[in-house]
Amino acid sequence: xxxxxxxxxxxxxxxxxxxxxxxxxxxxxxxxxxxxxxxxxxxxxxxxxxxxxxxxxxxxxxxxxxxxxxxxxxxxxxxxxxxxxxxxxxxxxxxxxxxxxxxxxxxxxxxxxxxxxxxxxxxxxxxxxxxxxxxxxxxxxxxxxxxxxxxxxxxxxxxxxxxxxxxxxxxxxxxxxxxxxxxxxxxxxxxxxxxxxxxxxxxxxxxxx
Amino acid sequence: xxxxxxxxxxxxxxxxxxxxxxxxxxxxxxxxxxxxxxxxxxxxxxxxxxxxxxxxxxxxxxxxxxxxxxxxxxxxxxxxxxxxxxxxxxxxxxxxxxxxxxxxxxxxxxxxxxxxxxxxxxxxxxxxxxxxxxxxxxxxxxxxxxxxxxxxxxxxxxxxxxxxxxxxxxxxxxxxxxxxxxxxxxxxxxxxxxxxxxxxxxxxxxxxxxxxxxxxxxxxxxxxxxxxxxxxxxxxxxxxxxxxxxxxxxxxxxxxxxxxxxxxxxxxxxxxxxxxxxxxxxxxxxxxxxxxxxxxxxxxxxxxxxxxxxxxxxxxxxxxxxxxxxxxxxxxxxxxxxxxxxxxxxxxxxxxxxxxxxxxxxxxxxxxxxxxxxxxxxxxxxxxxxxxxxxxxxxxxxxxxxxxxxxxxxxxxxxxxxxxxxxxxxxxxxxxxxxxxxxxxxxxxxxxxxxxxxxxxxxxxxxxxxxxxxxxxxxxxxxxxxxxxxxxxxxxxxxxxxxxxxxxxxxxxxxxxxxxxxxxxxxxxxxxxxxxxxxxxxxxxxxxxxxxxxxxxxxxxxxxxxxxxxxxxxxxxxxxxxxxxxxxxxxxxxxxxxxxxxxxxxxxxxxxxxxxxxxxxxxxxxxxxxxxxxxxxxxxxxxxxxxxxxxxxxxxxxxxxxxxxxxxxxxxxxxxxxxxxxxxxxxxxxxxxxxxxxxxxxxxxxxxxxxxxxxxxxxxxxxxxxxxxxxxxxxxxxxxxxxxxxxxxxxxxxxxxxxxxxxxxxxxxxxxxxxxxxxxxxxxxxxx
Numbered sequence: 002x003x004x005x006x007x008x009x010x011x012x013x014x015x016x017x018x019x020x021x022x023x024x025x026x027x028x029x030x031x032x033x034x035x036x037x038x039x040x041x042x043x044x045x046x047x048x049x050x051x052x053x054x055x056x057x058x059x060x061x062x063x064x065x066x067x068x069x070x071x072x073x074x075x076x077x078x079x080x081x082x083x084x085x086x087x088x089x090x091x092x093x094x095x096x097x098x099x100x101x102x103x104x105x106x107x108x109x110x111x112x113x114x115x116x117x118x119x120x121x122x123x124x125x126x127x128x129x130x131x132x133x134x135x136x137x138x139x140x141x142x143x144x145x146x147x148x149x150x151x152x153x154x155x156x157x158x159x160x161x162x163x164x165x166x167x168x169x170x171x172x173x174x175x176x177x178x179x180x181x182x183x184x185x186x187x188x189x190x191x192x193x194x195x196x197x198x199x200x201x202x203x204x205x206x207x208x209x210x
Numbered sequence: 211x212x213x214x215x216x217x218x219x220x221x222x223x224x225x226x227x228x229x230x231x232x233x234x235x236x237x238x239x240x241x242x243x244x245x246x247x248x249x250x251x252x253x254x255x256x257x258x259x260x261x262x263x264x265x266x267x268x269x270x271x272x273x274x275x276x277x278x279x280x281x282x283x284x285x286x287x288x289x290x291x292x293x294x295x296x297x298x299x300x301x302x303x304x305x306x307x308x309x310x311x312x313x314x315x316x317x318x319x320x321x322x323x324x325x326x327x328x329x330x331x332x333x334x335x336x337x338x339x340x341x342x343x344x345x346x347x348x349x350x351x352x353x354x355x356x357x358x359x360x361x362x363x364x365x366x367x368x369x370x371x372x373x374x375x376x377x378x379x380x381x382x383x384x385x386x387x388x389x390x391x392x393x394x395x396x397x398x399x400x401x402x403x404x405x406x407x408x409x410x411x412x413x414x415x416x417x418x419x420x421x422x423x424x425x426x427x428x429x430x431x432x433x434x435x436x437x438x439x440x441x442x443x444x445x446x447x448x449x450x451x452x453x454x455x456x457x458x459x460x461x462x463x464x465x466x467x468x469x470x471x472x473x474x475x476x477x478x479x480x481x482x483x484x485x486x487x488x489x490x491x492x493x494x495x496x497x498x499x500x501x502x503x504x505x506x507x508x509x510x511x512x513x514x515x516x517x518x519x520x521x522x523x524x525x526x527x528x529x530x531x532x533x534x535x536x537x538x539x540x541x542x543x544x545x546x547x548x549x550x551x552x553x554x555x556x557x558x559x560x561x562x563x564x565x566x567x568x569x570x571x572x573x574x575x576x577x578x579x580x581x582x583x584x585x586x587x588x589x590x591x592x593x594x595x596x597x598x599x600x601x602x603x604x605x606x607x608x609x610x611x612x613x614x615x616x617x618x619x620x621x622x623x624x625x626x627x628x629x630x631x632x633x634x635x636x637x638x639x640x641x642x643x644x645x646x647x648x649x650x651x652x653x654x655x656x657x658x659x660x661x662x663x664x665x666x667x668x669x670x671x672x673x674x675x676x677x678x679x680x681x682x683x684x685x686x687x688x689x690x691x692x693x694x695x696x697x698x699x700x701x702x703x704x705x706x707x708x709x710x711x712x713x714x715x716x717x718x719x720x721x722x723x724x725x726x727x728x729x730x731x732x733x734x735x736x737x738x739x740x741x742x743x744x745x746x747x748x749x750x751x752x753x754x755x756x757x758x759x760x761x762x763x764x765x766x767x768x769x770x771x772x773x774x775x776x777x778x779x780x781x782x783x784x785x786x787x788x789x790x791x792x793x794x795x796x797x798x799x800x801x802x803x804x805x806x807x808x809x810x811x812x813x814x815x816x817x818x819x820x821x822x823x824x825x826x827x828x829x830x831x832x833x834x835x836x837x838x839x840x841x842x843x844x845x846x847x848x849x850x851x852x853x854x855x856x857x858x859x860x861x862x863x864x865x866x867x868x869x870x871x872x873x874x875x876x877x878x879x880x881x882x883x884x885x886x887x888x889x890x891x892x893x894x895x896x897x898x899x900x901x902x903x904x905x906x907x908x909x910x911x912x913x914x915x916x917x918x919x920x921x922x923x924x925x926x927x928x929x930x931x932x933x934x935x936x937x938x939x940x941x942x943x944x945x946x947x948x949x950x951x952x953x954x955x956x957x958x959x960x961x962x963x964x965x966x967x968x969x970x971x972x973x974x975x976x977x978x979x980x981x982x983x984x985x986x987x988x989x990x991x992x993x994x
Contacts, residue, residue: 012387013315020471147856
């Protein structure tokens, strides 16, 4: 320390050493500057597929494949809904959609809050099974039930409709009193054994969207 | 003024005369320490207020019903009060105390005008009091750390630039010390840059005495706001505190500063680079990607310039560590500088896009800023105050033990605050993005992610209380020290020669030891350059130094700002995006006033886990009528960018009444006052006129018969609420306007550009139920 050269500066008793810049400091600074043009060229040099939007689109396609490659594009009709009511693993997807979007009005168990109870046998806007899907898709009650067609993809609507259909008759506690009218029970489920989960071969997925 | 002329026209090559002290006229002067006393007392008082409000807002998060029935005691209104009090009241007064004490001594001159000093002090306190009144009452510009409305903004500009800046500059010009010490450079940068930031971020078109509409909209407003917001951190909480450190740390340690050359390099690189970094607050948003990348890269480059200050602070203590062990003032400084080093490492790290994708909108940011504010700003201020107390009150500090206790309880408080909040940030961020093996969100229910961090929020309350306890000790100690003051303060008189016009450079800085060595001329020149003699000259020229600092800041700003405003492709137009209706505008005003942006973002990033939770990601063109932008920075509640049509209007009504009923576990407070208070329809017109003046298209009816237009929409929404099962006669209530706005947010993107024949187009909620009910077509954006 005694060898460190001092500048002759004195300000209100404060002196200054004339130490050089610490080497590691100087070199880290230089490296951080050199890094920048390379990073810029990599992401903004015109190469395709590196923008945030491109990366998102790839990830979204990948996610869609992961979710739905096995079942393809579903139709919003009664047989489809009925088919998925008998597939517990797909009902879980429906449940996930339900929990993201529906619980604020219908309650976590479907017991109903400002939206009707989904766990009894009475329905306001549903007579047939497929009506659930169209209520979700188009909304109902002058906007009391929002339309979901531009928020959910068709597969999600089918699966959440199937999930909602299975809530019928669970009579969750503390629910809203029945509204609408009692309707005929759902048709019998289509007996179709669920495929073992090892089926979706990876190479088959590559050609979808 | 002749001193000014003399200084500025000084030309070292002109004269070979040695500075001749005996010829110079000796002047006597004393320092104005009464202004330092005032600012120190204000610092202590506002430290207590700011942190107590901090504890209150922390409590409001864990006990949301605490403020029920008291609208001014809601998180959304008090959080801006907390941040403004911490930054502008506590840190601000600490800066002024430091500047007024050190500048006089570093310049060997009394402040140029005692009157200006007094106006500065009382003017600034008035600003703070005005803030403390208007913010809880809901007068807010809705932009973080720039919430104060335009009349207060004008007052700030006058007090800051003309009163404080003018007084400071004239003191520099009239100084008796030939060169300006590094602390003064940082003060100059602070004054200049804060003035530029403040003025250009707060340009508004008034719509009444306490409401202004930003001249910028959407993406550009966001860019300006975070250019300001980031550099408020840089030039209000960093540079002045570095100046403070450069004066008070070597004074307290009685050691020379580690490196003069490091001071120069890190000062200029800090000032030039900091100003670019703002866009890192807007990664993955609708801000153009190039701007975001620029923000990130300059943040990475900022790492070492920031650390230059830390190194110069900590290495100044080399050979004085035994003093640190004994002196609580130095302990405060060491911990303060260490937190500075931590925070300025973390800052560049958080600015890396992939890290930011996780951290943004979470408590991680909150922990980061509190490490900086409590650790760096708080502890540097406390260290300074404890060093100043015996000097300004001319009495021994009442209790050294209490100072030590403050240090320890404060340190524990900081750790108890930040560690749980870091954990909360990480945890919630990871929960938001977690996907199960089927490609679905693992935690689809937002409230589940909130509930999981509530216990950590409780720990924060305890940490905050520790920190407040430390400040209470400071209050007691300062009070008791003040009680022991002498009957009259001793005012020492100093003498120093006034600066002579001619000055000879130190020959050592213009000659090189290589002069006699056979090397290239270039090498000799480089060697001389490395001695920084050129900078030594700048240090004699305060006006030129200020101009150069201003240029560094302004040029860097313009490089980023001009393309943001001029390149049209930055904000591609969306044909279906239309201005808000008068009622929606009134609702948006309520949204801003209540401070909803403090908990809800309106910006969905193009990240799969995010679009699955909230819907299609936000596009730049959606925000062209948003003044101010309301993208938010923290999701205490869910994002609202696609809220329009997501819930029924009746649901919103019930939700405002008591969020817990609709969403069990919600931490949102009740907004029952919005259901009870009537909306003043006659006051909507100025808002519409301001929006129209700024370029939004409105019909003559909208402009001239505003209240009737708004009334009709309110009636439609009220009818909707009734038909959805809600109460009657809601159309005059404020909540209806807010619902009108919320039902509009984010829906224009999906509107099909129909032939303009249908007047019902401005009526989203009804249209949503009625139109195209036969086509269950999948949405084009999500199914790609």
